[in-house]
Every structure is written in C-alpha cells, then in structure tokens.
Amino acid sequence: MSTPKPTSIDATLDLLKRGDYVADRSLATVLFLALKLGRPLFCEGEAGVGKTEIAKVLAATLGRPLIRLQCYEGLDASSAVYEWNYARQMIEIRLAEAQGVQDRNQIGSEIFTERFLIRRPLLEALQPQAGGAPVLLIDELDRTDEPFEAYLLEVLSDFQVTIPELGTVKAAEPPIVIVTSNRTREIHDALKRRCFYHWVDYPDLAREIEILKVKAPGVPERLSRQVVGFVQELRKLDLFKAPGVAESIDWATALGELDALDLDPRTVNDTLGVLLKYQDDIQRLQGSEAAEILRKVKSEVAGQPAG
Amino acid sequence: MDALPDTSGGTPRGGRIARNLVHFARTLRTAGLRVGPGQVLRAIEAVETVGLRSREDFYWTLHAVFVNRRDQREIFDQAFYVYWRNPRLLERMMEMLLPSVGVPGEPESRKPLNRRLQEALQPGRGEAPADADEPPEVEIEATFTVSDRELLQKKDFEQMSQAEIDQALRAIQRLRLPIPERRTRRFRASPRGARIDFRATLRRARNPAGILELRRREPRRRPPPLVILCDISGSMSRYTRMFLRFMHAITNDRDRVQCFTFGTRLHNITRALRRRDVDEALAKASTQVADWSGGTRIGQTLHEFNNKWSRRVLGQGAVALLITDGLDREGAAGLAEEMDRLHKSCRRLVWLNPLLRFGGYEPKSQGNKAMLPHVDEFRPVHNLESLGELVAALSAAGGKDLRLARWQTGLRKE
Numbered sequence: 001m002s003t004p005k006p007t008s009i010d011a012t013l014d015l016l017k018r019g020d021y022v023a024d025r026s027l028a029t030v031l032f033l034a035l036k037l038g039r040p041l042f043c044e045g046e047a048g049v050g051k052t053e054i055a056k057v058l059a060a061t062l063g064r065p066l067i068r069l070q071c072y073e074g075l076d077a078s079s080a081v082y083e084w085n086y087a088r089q090m091i092e093i094r095l096a097e098a099q100g101v102q103d104r105n106q107i108g109s110e111i112f113t114e115r116f117l118i119r120r121p122l123l124e125a126l127q128p129q130a131g132g133a134p135v136l137l138i139d140e141l142d143r144t145d146e147p148f149e150a151y152l153l154e155v156l157s158d159f160q161v162t163i164p165e166l167g168t169v170k171a172a173e174p175p176i177v178i179v180t181s182n183r184t185r186e187i188h189d190a191l192k193r194r195c196f197y198h199w200v201d202y203p204d205l206a207r208e209i210e211i212l213k214v215k216a217p218g219v220p221e222r223l224s225r226q227v228v229g230f231v232q233e234l235r236k237l238d239l240f241k242a243p244g245v246a247e248s249i250d251w252a253t254a255l256g257e258l259d260a261l262d263l264d265p266r267t268v269n270d271t272l273g274v275l276l277k278y279q280d281d282i283q284r285l286q287g288s289e290a291a292e293i294l295r296k297v298k299s300e301v302a303g304q305p306a307g
Numbered sequence: 308m309d310a311l312p313d314t315s316g317g318t319p320r321g322g323r324i325a326r327n328l329v330h331f332a333r334t335l336r337t338a339g340l341r342v343g344p345g346q347v348l349r350a351i352e353a354v355e356t357v358g359l360r361s362r363e364d365f366y367w368t369l370h371a372v373f374v375n376r377r378d379q380r381e382i383f384d385q386a387f388y389v390y391w392r393n394p395r396l397l398e399r400m401m402e403m404l405l406p407s408v409g410v411p412g413e414p415e416s417r418k419p420l421n422r423r424l425q426e427a428l429q430p431g432r433g434e435a436p437a438d439a440d441e442p443p444e445v446e447i448e449a450t451f452t453v454s455d456r457e458l459l460q461k462k463d464f465e466q467m468s469q470a471e472i473d474q475a476l477r478a479i480q481r482l483r484l485p486i487p488e489r490r491t492r493r494f495r496a497s498p499r500g501a502r503i504d505f506r507a508t509l510r511r512a513r514n515p516a517g518i519l520e521l522r523r524r525e526p527r528r529r530p531p532p533l534v535i536l537c538d539i540s541g542s543m544s545r546y547t548r549m550f551l552r553f554m555h556a557i558t559n560d561r562d563r564v565q566c567f568t569f570g571t572r573l574h575n576i577t578r579a580l581r582r583r584d585v586d587e588a589l590a591k592a593s594t595q596v597a598d599w600s601g602g603t604r605i606g607q608t609l610h611e612f613n614n615k616w617s618r619r620v621l622g623q624g625a626v627a628l629l630i631t632d633g634l635d636r637e638g639a640a641g642l643a644e645e646m647d648r649l650h651k652s653c654r655r656l657v658w659l660n661p662l663l664r665f666g667g668y669e670p671k672s673q674g675n676k677a678m679l680p681h682v683d684e685f686r687p688v689h690n691l692e693s694l695g696e697l698v699a700a701l702s703a704a705g706g707k708d709l710r711l712a713r714w715q716t717g718l719r720k721e
Contacts, residue, residue: 009357009364029357029367036356044377073623074492078506086505093512093519108512145491145623146562165510184622189341189375196353196371199380240614240648280648 002063002132005035019057022211030198040156040177045200047182048244055137055178065134069121071144083118112165123161126171133173142181157194215249219256226263227252229297243275250274265291325351331390338382478694479556488528500525531624532563538631540570540603555580555588565620569608570598602636609645617652627653635674646681657684670714680718685711
C-alpha cells in the first residue's frame with residue numbers, strides 16, 4: 001500500500017505534484033536527498049509558506065502514516081517520547097501483593113515491561129508500522145526550549161531512544177523526519193548539522209498563481225492573478241507580518257465565496273483582515289495605499305495574456 | 308578521500324570531485340560558515356546520490372548540506388559561483404582577479420564579492436593541491452577593492468583589571484531584575500512539592516525496600532529570556548563602556564540573553580559578547596558596531612528591531628531592557644508607534660534612563676514623552692558611576708511605581 005520513495009529529483013517533483021503541492025526544484029532536491037539518504041529535513045521559513053504541508057503531502061502520497069509532534073515550551077520526554085502507565089502499574093503491585101507474591105524484585109521487573117508503556121509520538125515513530133516507516137513531523141521546533149532540542153539529537157542522528165528501565169529502542173527502518181521552525185529563536189547548529197537544511201521562501205509570481213490554481217480551483221483566473229499580484233506587492237512593503245501563501249489561498253477562497261470577479265478597493269478594504277494579521281499593518285494599508293497597489297496590479301494583470 | 312567507491316551512471320569518479328568538495332568546504336569555512344569534515348563527507352554522499360547532471364541540482368544539493376542559516380545563503384551563493392565556474396580554483400581565481408583575462412558574459416560575478424569571501428579565496432589558504440607550487444600573485448591584494456567595507460569608527464576600550472572583572476561578577480550576582488523568575492512546565496524533584504512524581508515513585512518500587520514511598524516534584528523556575536537594547540550614541544558615551552561590561556557579564560552568567568546596540572543603526576552583538584574573555588569580547592564587539600558615539604535614531608532602529616528581530620528573540624516570555632536617555636535626533640518621529648509595538652511583543656518592558664544628573668526628573672523631551680506611556684517599569688538613575696549602582700538601580704524593589712503612573716496618565720491626557 002505504500003508507494004516506494006522517489007528515485008530522482010524529477011520523480012520527487014512529480015510526487016509532490018500528485019499531492020497538490022506546487023514545489024520548486026530546490027525543495028525537490030533537498031527532499032529527494034533527505035528521502036534517499038535517510039536524514040531529517042529541516043525546513044525553516046516565515047509562517048504560512050507551506051512547511052508543515054510538505055510532511056502531510058509526503059505522508060499522503062507515499063501512503064505512510066503521519067505522526068505529528070507539535071512542540072511547545074516545556075515539552076518533555078514524558079509527553080514526547082514515552083510514559084509509564086502508573087495507574088496500571090499500581091494496580092499490578094496491589095494484585096501481586098494480594099496474590100501473596102513476596103519477591104519485590106520480581107514485581108519490580110514485571111511492572112516495567114512493554115505492557116505498561118505508553119508510547120508518545122517519538123517512540124511511536126520508531127515502531128514498525130503497517131504502511132512502512134512513518135512520516136514524523138516535528139512541528140515548530142523553535143517553540144520548545146533548548147533541553148528538548150538537545151534530547152532530539154539522539155533521536156535524529158541514530159533513530160533510537162533510550163528508556164532506562166527497558167533499554168534502547170532502535171527503529172528497524174528509520175522514519176522520514178520533517179522538522180519545521182518559524183525561527184522565533186535560533187535552533188542550535190548541532191541539530192541542524194544532522195539534517196538537510198532548507199529555507200522555504202515565498203513563491204514567485206508564476207508559482208503562486210499555479211498554487212492558487214491547485215488550492216483554490218473555484219476562483220476565476222483573472223481574480224487569482226490579481227490576488228497574487230496584490231499579495232506579492234504587499235510582501236515588498238515593510239510590513240510587520242507579510243502575508244504568506246496560506247493567506248493568499250484564504251483570501252482567494254474568501255473572494256470566491258463572495259462571488260467577486262474582480263478586485264475593487266472596497267472589497268479589498270473589507271477583506272484585508274484575511275491577509276494581514278496585525279492591526280498596525282491593516283490601518284496603514286486601508287484606504288489610499290491599498291487602492292494605489294490595486295491600480296498598479298490591475299494594470300499589470302490587464303497587460304498580461306491570459307492563460 | 309581518494310578511495311571513494313566508484314559509482315555508476317551519471318555520477319562522477321569519486322576522487323576529483325571529492326577533492327574539489329574538500330576545497331570548496333575549506334573556502335566556505337574560511338569565509339565564516341561553520342563547515343566541518345562531517346559535512347564534507349555528507350556533501351560527497353549527497354552529490355553521488357543526485358549526480359552531476361545539472362548545475363541547478365548541484366547547487367541545491369550543496370546548499371542543503373552546507374547552509375545552516377538563512378543569512379549564510381548570500382555567501383554560499385557567491386562562493387558557489389566563483390568556485391564552480393571552473394573546477395580548478397587557482398586558475399579561475401586568476402581569471403577573476405586579472406581584469407584583462409576577465410570572462411565576459413558571467414552575470415553572476417557582477418556584484419562585488421563579499422569581503423570575507425574575498426579573504427577566503429586568497430591564495431595560500433584554499434588553493435587546489437595540484438597547483439600548490441605556483442607562487443601566489445602579488446597583484447591579487449591590490450585588485451580587491453574595499454567597496455563593501457564600511458568606515459568603522461573603532462572604539463578603544465581600556466583593558467579591564469582583574470579587580471574590575473571580579474567586581475563586575477559580584478555585581479551581576481546581586482542583580483535581581485524587577486521581573487520574577489518564570490514558572491516553567493518542567494518539574495524537578497522536591498521533598499515538599501505539591502505533585503507526586505509517579506515516575507520516581509514507581510522506579511523506587513523496584514528496590515526491595517518495603518512500602519511504596521511517595522516522591523514529590525514541583526515546577527522548575529528559571530529566569531525569562533532577556534533582551535538588552537543599549538543606546539551607544541554620543542550623549543551616552545560616558546557610560547558605554549560600563550554598559551558593555553554589564554552586557555558581557557550578564558551574557559556569560561546566564562543563558563538566553565540577547566544584546567543589541569543602537570545609535571543610528573542596530574547591531575546584534577550577542578555572539579561577540581559570548582566570548583569569555585571580557586577584553587576580547589569588547590574588542591570584537593567594537594569592530595562590529597559602526598556607530599559609536601554618533602547620533603540617535605531611536606524610532607528607526609526600534610523599527611528595525613521590531614521587524615527583523617522581535618519575533619526571533621522575544622519569544623518564550625522575554626523581558627526587554629531598554630537602556631537609553633530617550634534623546635532622539637529625529638525628533639521622536641515614529642517612536643511612539645514602535646515603542647507600542649515593542650511593548651506588545653514582550654512580557655515586560657523595562658526602561659533604564661541613566662542621564663539624569665539631578666533628582667527631579669520630568670518627562671520633557673519629545674523622545675521621553677513618546678516612550679514613557681509604553682513602558683512597564685521606568686528606572687531613572689542619576690549619577691551612575693559603577694556597575695554596582697547600575698545593578699542596584701535595576702534590582703530595586705518594583706512595587707507600584709506611582710510616579711510612572713502619574714506621568715503616564717499625564718501624557719495620555721496631552
């Protein structure tokens with residue numbers, strides 16, 4: 001049921017395309033390397049450029065289970081790797097006592113077995129799965145603190161986890177690991193060195209139009225060209241948070257729902273909140289500046305041949 | 308490295324390309340990228356996997372291995388085009404350096420080369436072994452222009468005596484910022500903790516000691532990340548050295564400290580300050596910063612900080628410490644908005660204003676008026692002579708600052 005890994009860069013591009021992910025060649029190259037050489041892929045980039053999507057698409061197209069570890073501050077081994085089932089362990093001890101088992105050593109070794117182990121995402125990803133090695137997504141790694149990052153070193157370089165009571169668990173087939181970061185802090189070099197690094201950039205005009213075609217198919221061609229043109233202009237401005245691809249898709253979809261055929265200043269003003277997430281940015285743009293950009297974009301789109 | 312396995316179909320014979328990759332890596336390393344032998348091996352492996360069919364694929368293959376951070380891309384990009392234009396490095400360097408032999412129609416090389424890269428490419432450091440016996444050309448040095456070097460006004464710091472260093476360390480140990488330590492979501496063992504540590508309890512159950520003994524735990528506390536923004540303009544120059552010592556001591560004392568200086572421009576000097584030796588650190592920082600004792604553009608530099616850095620350093624409940632006299636050359640243009648943005652991005656904003664030679668402070672200047680409404684904590688200090696006093700001023704009990712509240716209401720009414 002699982003598809004074999006791609007054997008060339010072109011095959012990787014095709015694979016992503018089948019999953020409705022419009023990638024450029026640079027991404028396909030690193031992804032191919034990561035898959036082929038079995039090393040994690042470390043994706044950094046602004047919010048909303050499709051970093052997480054890579055893992056999802058990969059899991060879907062390769063037909064493998066996706067295991068996701070969402071990082072947060074204070075994430076520790078008991079919620080990321082494994083935890084013992086304490087309630088069951090205690091019941092087990094009570095039962096043993098009730099049965100008159102005297103040897104505490106025996107009880108001790110019995111309650112630290114696989115039966116009482118709760119697997120969290122990292123350990124789960126090292127277990128053999130039905131559809132082959134899973135895709136492990138470690139999302140927004142920058143949200144955790146440094147100790148957890150250091151812990152990941154063992155997992156990402158040797159694909160193994162050490163449980164003191166049980167020993168070392170090693171993956172028979174290493175999972176496909178995608179690590180993402182929004183760069184709210186710098187990740188340590190030691191971790192990056194174990195991965196292939198890729199900076200996911202905003203797409204260029206042509207690729208973003210193509211992305212909209214795939215992701216918001218109901219939106220008329222001319223409108224989506226205007227949307228992309230407008231968003232691309234916004235990214236050139238000195239905004240606190242420039243809109244990502246996710247925002248363009250949302251905006252195009254929203255405009256499509258509103259049955260707009262053409263961008264006009266009023267619609268732009270009303271829906272600017274879909275694109276910009278900071279009040280300062282919205283205030284700055286609302287009114288004349290947005291209208292100015294719109295005029296420019298419209299004349300450009302009108303000048304282009306359709307198709 | 309020469310004994311690489313021969314791979315078939317499209318991939319190069321190991322030896323040559325491996326050797327070139329080693330030298331390319333050395334070039335990058337000299338240019339400041341952190342490239343170790345492990346990455347060279349990985350690069351060879353990666354190139355063998357992808358093959359050498361297209362230049363673009365080759366570029367991105369090496370990029371995936373050698374580049375670790377977004378800001379390294381520029382140097383990598385230039386190094387790539389210079390180095391791989393022709394696999395024989397020294398020959399190609401000659402093409403590049405001697406204008407008469409310049410290769411026409413090479414669009415990549417139009418931009419002036421990064422200076423670090425120029426230095427890295429100079430012969431004697433990274434030449435290919437095949438040409439090692441060729442003497443380096445003397446003209447090379449002259450050919451390089453320093454167009455991209457900025458005129459730096461270097462600051463000369465006196466060396467610190469051991470007594471001063473000890474004093475600084477003692478002072479920092481006394482430092483209690485007006486921000487409590489934060490409770491984290493991690494736990495540590497504690498006999499009187501409120502929660503039971505099941506893992507430790509049951510681990511003890513393995514020992515044949517008798518009854519089950521409860522172990523307890525409590526949340527771990529740690530100081531929040533600290534971001535220091537320090538004004539180094541002319542009006543503050545009396546104190547610059549002390550603030551740098553302060554920043555150095557605190558950077559080396561705890562983790563998660565980021566230091567910035569600003570005058571007319573913003574500089575992140577954290578990496579320089581991480582050196583343990585204080586003189587070395589300050590010397591390093593002084594070469595990095597270009598605007599010692601110049602004017603102040605607080606609004607503009609804060610804007611740069613907000614847009615470029617705030618999201619990268621103000622995460623996880625960070626506290627920002629702003630050290631400035633609030634005298635702005637630009638007449639406080641845009642300052643209020645940027646202060647507002649900064650205030651919203653951090654957990655707590657502390658402003659230390661050191662330039663008050665008399666006790667009765669009133670927010671008079673435009674800069675002060677623009678900044679005061681947006682701070683959580685205001686520490687005006689007069690007669691700041693030593694680190695000890697600086698630390699004392701910062702550590703003084705917070706409580707409710709009635710003066711600040713009065714000024715803030717006054718300014719809001721205006």
